[in-house]
Amino acid sequence: MALEQVEAGEEKLKNLNLQQLQKNVYVRLSSPLDIPKSGVGRIFSVSNSKSLCIAATSASLLLHPLEGLRETFASGSNHSTPQLSPAAQIETVSHPALGATPSFVRFADAGERVLVGLSNGTIAIWETAKLLACDLVPTAVLQPPSPGLILLDLVENPLDLPEFPDALYSQAGSSSRAAASQSIMFNGKQLALGLVTGEIMQFTPAGEQKDMTVKPEELSAEFCVADLRCIENYVFLATYASSASNDADVSDEDQVFVILRDASTKQIKFVHFPLDPAPIFGFGGGPKQRRYCARLKE
Structure with missing residues (x-):
């Protein structure tokens, strides 16, 4: 398979407007978090x-209407930190079936369900309508596949397969082919895994392997796919980071690529960003943030 690497260019984007609802207002959703x-x-x-x-x-867990969030921002006085009261609150640490702090919260099935991944690897599911009615009993509680697994990510399927959320676990001493990141295509037809070794594996929802993408040749063996986003069927946004560094450290050596695969010609193009397009800003001494990206179409 032919490989090609180019440097990314820049284009001006028209009609992108950002509006700040209220200056110097910080809405507090909860008490300060104690996150390792x-x-x-x-x-x-x-x-x-x-x-x-x-x-x-x-x-x-705290469930808030967005309207209440907007109103609190708009009505807050300058340099204030108002507290927002939730529509529903679920205690997970004291819950007999859960017994742990929440690490991942996701809406799934077009917002009909709430998925929660806990620090002990358990996954709990609630129906959103029941939460709003103050019925706090989870619809389902799923234990990790085996003891000692650490939940690395929890991803909902955005469109046609609401029954296909994906959980990524890790275990100490796992093989060199272990996954470090994951992403589900927007149409739900493909799951991509970024491996510790730097490759990207593509699977169908049934678990059948579709393809594999090697990592850029210029990257050393220690680089893994730390963050992966499916943009189109054969287009990925991949962030490669050194697996030898501390995961909590913000690294200036992360390498960001858009990967374009041509299924007909079997060619792969790596488009390298000379600078990180989404660096972490004003955030030091805490857990490493994930990247956010959006698909923009006219």
Whole structure:
């Protein structure tokens, strides 16, 4: 398979407007979080279809209407930190079936369900409508496949397969082919895994391997796929980081590529960003942030 690497260029984007609702207002969703530097997680999620957001705290989950969040921002006085009262609160640490802090919170099935991954590897599922009605009993509680596994990521399927969320676990002493990151295609037809060894593996929802992409030749053996996003069927946004460094450290050596695969010609093009297009800003001494990206179409 032919490989090609080029440097990314820049284009001006028209009609992109960002609006700040209120200057110097910080809405507090919970008390300060105690998150270890080596921790991983996604502690905030938004459902636009349900006009809701969910946030994790050190001991519970908080469900908020977006309208209340907007109103609190708009009505807050300058340099204030108002506290927002949740529509529902689920205590996870004291819950007999859960017994752990939430690490991942996600909306799934077009906002109809809430997925929560806990620090002990357990995954709990609630129906959103029942939470709003203060029915806090989870619909299902799933234990990790085997003891001692660490939950690295929890991804919902965005479209046609709501029954196909994906959980990524790791275990100390796992093989060199272990996955370090994952992403599901926007149409739900493909799961991509970024490996510790730097390759990207593509699978169908049934688990059949579709393809594999090697890592850029210029990267040394210690680079893994630390973050992976499926943009199109054969287009990925991949962040490669040194697996030898501390996961909690913000590395200036991360390498960011857009990977373009041509299925007909079997060619792979690596488009390298000379600078990180989304560096971490104003965030030091805490867990390493994940990247956010969006698909923009006219």
